[in-house]
Amino acid sequence: MSAVPGTLAVTLRDLERRFGDFVAVNRISLDVRQGEIFGFLGPNGAGKSTTIRMLCGLLEPSGGQGTVAGLDIRTQREEIKRSIGYMSQKFSLYDDLTVEENIDFFSGIYRVPKEKKAERKAWVLDMAHLQEHRRTRTGLLPGGWKQRLSLGCALLHEPRVLFLDEPTSGVDPLSRRSFWDLIYQMASEGVTVFVTTHYMEEAEYCDRLALIYRGELVALGTPGEMKGGLMADQVLRVACDRSHEALGVAATVAGVRDAALFGRDIHLMTEDAEALAPRLRRSLEEGGFQVGAVERITPSLEDVFVSLIEARDRADGAQKEFKA
Amino acid sequence: MLERLYHMLVKEFIQVLRNPRMRAVLFVVPVAQTIIIGYAVNTDVRHVPMAVYDLDRTPATRDLIARFEGSGCFDVVRRIASEPEIQKVLDSGEAKAVLRLNRGFAEALSGGGSAQAQFLLDGSDSNTASVALSYASRISADFNRSLLEQRFARTAGVRLDAEPVALASRAWFNANLDSRNYFVPGVLAMLVAVLSIILSSMSIVREREVGTMEQIMVTPIGRLEFILGKTIPFAAIGFVDVALIALISVFWFRVPMLGFPPVLFLGTGLYLLSTLGVGLFISTVSSTQQQAMMTAFFFMLPAFMLSGFVYPIANMPKIVQLLTYLNPLRYYLVIIRGVFLKGLGLEVLWPQMLALTALGTIMLLLAAGRFRKTMG
Ligand SMILES: Nc1ncnc2c1ncn2[C@@H]1O[C@H](COP(=O)(O)OP(=O)(O)OP(=O)(O)O)[C@@H](O)[C@H]1O
Numbered sequence: 001m002s003a004v005p006g007t008l009a010v011t012l013r014d015l016e017r018r019f020g021d022f023v024a025v026n027r028i029s030l031d032v033r034q035g036e037i038f039g040f041l042g043p044n045g046a047g048k049s050t051t052i053r054m055l056c057g058l059l060e061p062s063g064g065q066g067t068v069a070g071l072d073i074r075t076q077r078e079e080i081k082r083s084i085g086y087m088s089q090k091f092s093l094y095d096d097l098t099v100e101e102n103i104d105f106f107s108g109i110y111r112v113p114k115e116k117k118a119e120r121k122a123w124v125l126d127m128a129h130l131q132e133h134r135r136t137r138t139g140l141l142p143g144g145w146k147q148r149l150s151l152g153c154a155l156l157h158e159p160r161v162l163f164l165d166e167p168t169s170g171v172d173p174l175s176r177r178s179f180w181d182l183i184y185q186m187a188s189e190g191v192t193v194f195v196t197t198h199y200m201e202e203a204e205y206c207d208r209l210a211l212i213y214r215g216e217l218v219a220l221g222t223p224g225e226m227k228g229g230l231m232a233d234q235v236l237r238v239a240c241d242r243s244h245e246a247l248g249v250a251a252t253v254a255g256v257r258d259a260a261l262f263g264r265d266i267h268l269m270t271e272d273a274e275a276l277a278p279r280l281r282r283s284l285e286e287g288g289f290q291v292g293a294v295e296r297i298t299p300s301l302e303d304v305f306v307s308l309i310e311a312r313d314r315a316d317g318a319q320k321e322f323k324a
Numbered sequence: 325m326l327e328r329l330y331h332m333l334v335k336e337f338i339q340v341l342r343n344p345r346m347r348a349v350l351f352v353v354p355v356a357q358t359i360i361i362g363y364a365v366n367t368d369v370r371h372v373p374m375a376v377y378d379l380d381r382t383p384a385t386r387d388l389i390a391r392f393e394g395s396g397c398f399d400v401v402r403r404i405a406s407e408p409e410i411q412k413v414l415d416s417g418e419a420k421a422v423l424r425l426n427r428g429f430a431e432a433l434s435g436g437g438s439a440q441a442q443f444l445l446d447g448s449d450s451n452t453a454s455v456a457l458s459y460a461s462r463i464s465a466d467f468n469r470s471l472l473e474q475r476f477a478r479t480a481g482v483r484l485d486a487e488p489v490a491l492a493s494r495a496w497f498n499a500n501l502d503s504r505n506y507f508v509p510g511v512l513a514m515l516v517a518v519l520s521i522i523l524s525s526m527s528i529v530r531e532r533e534v535g536t537m538e539q540i541m542v543t544p545i546g547r548l549e550f551i552l553g554k555t556i557p558f559a560a561i562g563f564v565d566v567a568l569i570a571l572i573s574v575f576w577f578r579v580p581m582l583g584f585p586p587v588l589f590l591g592t593g594l595y596l597l598s599t600l601g602v603g604l605f606i607s608t609v610s611s612t613q614q615q616a617m618m619t620a621f622f623f624m625l626p627a628f629m630l631s632g633f634v635y636p637i638a639n640m641p642k643i644v645q646l647l648t649y650l651n652p653l654r655y656y657l658v659i660i661r662g663v664f665l666k667g668l669g670l671e672v673l674w675p676q677m678l679a680l681t682a683l684g685t686i687m688l689l690l691a692a693g694r695f696r697k698t699m700g
């Protein structure tokens with residue numbers, strides 16, 4: 001990674017956070033470049049929010065280092081707070097204030113200069129399409145609108161780095177799309193966006209991704225890199241009736257490392273798809289299933305993540321057995 | 325600093341005052357409670373229902389009964405005809421007292437001996453019972469005295485000087501007004517404490533529960549700005565309530581306002597400083613609103629009991645007396661009664677003012693110190 005100082009918006013070095021004995025974030029190291037849309041992916045409880053909170057100065061790290069906009073996350077928390085925007089996972093504007101009152105409050109707290117206040121407010125109202133609803137109680141807005149307002153309030157003071165923790169969770173696909181348009185717009189203006197998500201299609205929108213699982217960094221790279229090189233396994237797609245039952249049979253066939261349902265199809269992870277295909281067809285047909293297409297496919301991001309996480313689980317399992 | 329504080333204040337005022345229900349709780353309820361409690365608090369014992377078991381039925385017994393009735397303290401609600409009935413009327417609560425006059429009462433009197441009367445009391449309400457008992461003693465003492473006078477007049481022609489009983493009787497019968505004057509300012513202190521402690525103890529923890537705290541903590545707002553932003557609006561509301569209740573006390577209940585009202589307001593300001601300090605401290609150490617509510621409650625209960633409002637501090641064990649020095653209510657009660665009823669000014673009340681200032685500052689600083697801009 002090109003480590004020219006000033007071009008890295010966020011750096012993490014062995015960053016760690018424990019809650020008692022539990023390690024929520026386990027020595028994560030990575031860099032985010034200026035102006036990049038950086039996706040932070042992981043299943044529930046992986047440690048995404050914990051990491052973001054440490055970066056925003058909301059949680060003290062238990063170990064390791066980190067910088068945001070060149071500022072130390074241990075010693076310069078208050079400085080960091082002036083130069084970042086943050087949208088927490090839970091909606092956190094004041095429901096009992098109107099749209100306008102929320103904007104005024106946050107621009108006051110961020111000390112947006114007087115002469116810029118009106119302009120920033122108009123910008124947020126435009127951006128969030130809330131011009132007509134400026135006097136509406138925020139709590140009454142639909143989810144997607146609230147998220148846009150949250151984003152707007154996080155951007156009032158024109159931060160250089162933006163942290164978004166699952167900004168589109170619980171929002172309909174259309175609103176999600178338009179929210180991402182806003183993220184692109186920010187990035188094109190040079191804002192670094194650090195975003196966590198559950199949605200695979202959103203992961204595809206990111207410039208680079210980190211996959212974390214159980215507090216550990218599992219993979220790091222562009223979506224393309226992830227789909228191309230990261231996976232040792234090949235993916236075999238099997239179309240078959242009663243796929244739910246067939247899944248159990250398929251998983252036992254020799255050479256199948258992993259089996260998962262994708263819609264009505266079964267996806268199998270294997271080292272050698274060509275060799276497996278005929279064997280698999282035979283096994284399933286012997287089991288009385290109607291087998292359609294059996295073909296090797298390029299893995300989707302979801303395949304990659306499932307495969308990486310399963311691999312991690314297997315490794316952990318083996319380690320545990322070894323220890324026992 | 326000032327700009328952020330200003331925006332905090334605007335936000336807090338909107339949040340507190342926008343909800344009509346909240347407005348009612350803050351301004352209508354205290355007024356209504358003052359009025360209701362003002363009428364209800366009356367520690368004077370009057371019209372105690374009394375039953376009479378008169379076995380003698382002579383002019384002498386009728387005279388004594390008439391004295392009981394005439395005192396205004398007792399109402400004869402029933403005449404009892406048999407022994408077991410005594411138990412019954414007391415158990416059922418129909419009467420709180422029973423006067424039993426034995427056969428031969430008049431005879432004993434005229435014979436110059438000592439006549440036996442029995443006065444039975446329902447002691448379950450010890451306060452009423454002890455007051456009623458002292459009334460009864462006074463009435464019988466009066467009765468004795470007039471008998472003695474008659475007897476002396478008859479036998480020796482000497483006039484007995486009146487005993488100094490008359491002095492005591494004045495205190496009893498004037499008490500009606502006194503107790504209200506004494507209680508209504510105390511009610512003011514209590515209502516303001518309840519309001520300010522509950523409001524402030526919920527305030528920070530509510531933001532934590534709702535999630536808005538996380539957003540606030542990631543802004544560059546200062547701890548003191550935040551804490552002051554939470555204190556000032558509640559203090560302002562507290563002042564309005566004190567003013568309302570004071571006006572009702574003076575103009576409705578005719579509680580005398582002998583002192584200089586600004587002294588009362590200075591005392592109120594310092595008092596609010598300490599109650600809000602306590603509330604905010606509770607809010608910073610609680611993780612849910614429910615927890616904060618419980619903690620506030622467990623603070624307030626002993627604070628009321630050990631303030632001198634209910635029981636005199638002088639009657640408490642030494643250790644508990646020392647504890648009351650930490651109770652802001654204790655000082656405010658002295659200030660408020662001093663200003664209302666005794667016309668005291670700063671020259672007398674300064675130690676209380678000083679104590680409240682110290683308590684308030686310490687609690688607020690503790691709250692600000694406990695308040696962290698980090699989670700977990
Ligand atoms: N304050 C805390 N005390 C104890 N454990 C915590 C605390 N905060 C988080 N954890 C634990 O740390 C782990 C990671 O939590 P985190 O919120 O970072 O996950 P996440 O990746 O954001 O998950 P999600 O998708 O559910 O938001 C979880 O197991 C969680 O229970």
Ligand SMILES: [Mg+2]
Binds near residue numbers: 049050165
């Ligand atoms: Mg999370």
